[in-house]
Amino acid sequence: MASSLTCAGVVWAFLSFLCAATSCVGFFMPYWLLGSQLEKSVSFGTFRRCSYPVRDESRQTTVMVEQCGRYASFQAIPSAEWRICTVVTGLGCGLLLLVALTALMGCCVSELISRTVGRVAGGIQFLGGKCSCGEGRGT
Numbered sequence: 001m002a003s004s005l006t007c008a009g010v011v012w013a014f015l016s017f018l019c020a021a022t023s024c025v026g027f028f029m030p031y032w033l034l035g036s037q038l039e040k041s042v043s044f045g046t047f048r049r050c051s052y053p054v055r056d057e058s059r060q061t062t063v064m065v066e067q068c069g070r071y072a073s074f075q076a077i078p079s080a081e082w083r084i085c086t087v088v089t090g091l092g093c094g095l096l097l098l099v100a101l102t103a104l105m106g107c108c109v110s111e112l113i114s115r116t117v118g119r120v121a122g123g124i125q126f127l128g129g130k131c132s133c134g135e136g137r138g139t
Helices: 007-028 080-106 115-134
Strands: 033-037 040-044 048-056 061-070
Touching: 007 080, 007 115, 040 061, 080 115
Parallel strands: none
Antiparallel strands: 033 040, 040 048, 048 061
16 A cells, blocks of 8 residues: 655554544543532533433422433533534534544555645644634633
């Protein structure tokens, strides 16, 4: 198999894939914020949550649902900031994964990635990394 990447490019491709995979796993896990509510351990991320309160109308109390799940709809995400974070982080992970998979294909296909394409891909990857890592902290 011919490659259009140098040795540094091959290392970049594999590290890019590992970073993109890690970012995507982090995006899908509900462990961004950890805490407790009603004396139960709770956690949530941008669109998933574990152990959340629900109003029980029959008993007129609030009970904890001790399971993980995603929000029923996009509007059910608790705040506008978290909805924005979900979209931006998802786009960032998508960009990172697209560039990483293209770079991995460049390891197997000759003339797939030129110097210009590599520079553009690196720029896209930088932008994707800023989107997925820079947002969501402190919101």
